Amino acid sequence: MKLSIQHHTTHSYERAVSFSDHALFLRPLDSHLRHVVRFEVATTPASQQRWLRDAYGNLVLRCNFGLLESQQLSFNTSIVIEVGEDNPFDFILESYATAYPLSYREPDLTALRPYVNAQAPKGAGRVLDWFYQAVPSPMQHVDVVQFLSDLNAAVARDINYVRRDEEGIQDPDTTLALRTGSCRDMAVLFIAITRQLGFAARFCSGYLYDPPVAGEDTHVFNRAVGSMHAWAEIYLPxxxxxxxxxxxxxxxxxxxxxxxVSHDPKAVDPIQGSYFANASVASTMDVSLEIEGMDQ
Structure with a gap:
């Protein structure tokens, strides 16, 4: 299947400002099931662009605006990507990794250390209390995939989705107290729980195509349709x-x-950069995202 992604972000300022380099984590990662056919970013003001690959293997586009000043900063991203069907349950775990609790072995453990942290980080001291009451008989699960699926479903059930375009991520305890959060917040909550339970977990930012129901203005499964998405990845041997x-x-x-992808969500904010002004400047941000299937 071929998809078209049109992603537009515009910052408007009350007076002209200048800008630092901006780092864009917007290019999809290629794989055996994904191939980026086209990726273009037009900026206002115009920028010089260069690519780099970061420590996690992400492709990062750096945009340099020089000394230009503007009351508007916009990133108009156009992507065409081919994606293949992927059965999420089509895998075979190593024999030692089929049941919870799971213990990683070398050499995997050396590579996974940044993603494994059994100590509760600041702002995530209450997540296991919620876990033990939200997931029925959690320690009695045998199948590790079912164990994680039950936790995944519990977060979706107990936390109401709200779209938050402002920067920053709620800490997991706040998300649990409010019972609301963005996709970023819910992914961070899931990661905080799974790490304390001994899993290697990382944060993933990207897009989610949710084909609309034929003849209806509804979608199949995505509560966060219309914005970039975030989820978690667990390493399963x-x-x-x-x-x-x-x-x-x-x-x-x-x-x-x-x-x-990253062990730290802040490291892969989709668009990162600053503006410069002699005094504080009021600003607004407008974001639009459309993902559509294309005729072959």
Whole structure:
């Protein structure tokens, strides 16, 4: 299947300002099931652009605006990508990794250390209390995939989705207290729980295509349609990194299009940069996203 992604972000300022380099984590990651046919970013003001690959293997586009000043900063991204069907359950785990609790072995453990942290980070001291009451008989699960799927579904059930375009991520305890959060917040909550339970977990930012129901203005499964998406990936020996989407309570399939992964969500904010002014400047941001299937 070929998809068209049109992603537009515009910052408007009350007076002209200048800009630092901006780093864009918007290009989808290629794989055996994904191939980027076209990726273009037009900016206002115009920018010089260069590519780099970061420490996680993400492709990052750096935009340099020089000394130009403007009251508007916009990124108009146009992507065409081919995606293949992906059965999220089509894998075979290593024999030692089929049941919970799971213990990683070398050499995987050396590579996974940045993603494994059993100590509760600041702002995530209450997540296991919620886990033990939200997931029925959690320690009695045998099948590790069912164990993770139950947790994934519990987050989707207990946390109401709200779109938040402002920067920053709620800490997991706040998300649980409010019982609301964006997809970023729910992914971070899921990661905080799974790491404390001994899993290697990482944050994934990207796009999710949700085909509309024929003849209706509704979608099949995505509560966060119309904005970039975020989910978690868990490393399962024998299967590799497998995506779990706690916003929608499902496992990631071929419609999930990752653009960036990291152990730290802040490292892969989709658009990163600053503006410069002599005094504070009021600003607004407008974001639009359309993902559509294309005729072959």
């Amino acid at each position: 024998g299967a590799g990194w497998k995506g779990f989407d706690p916003t929608n309570g499902i496992l990631a399939n071929g419609f999930f299009i990752p653009c960036a």
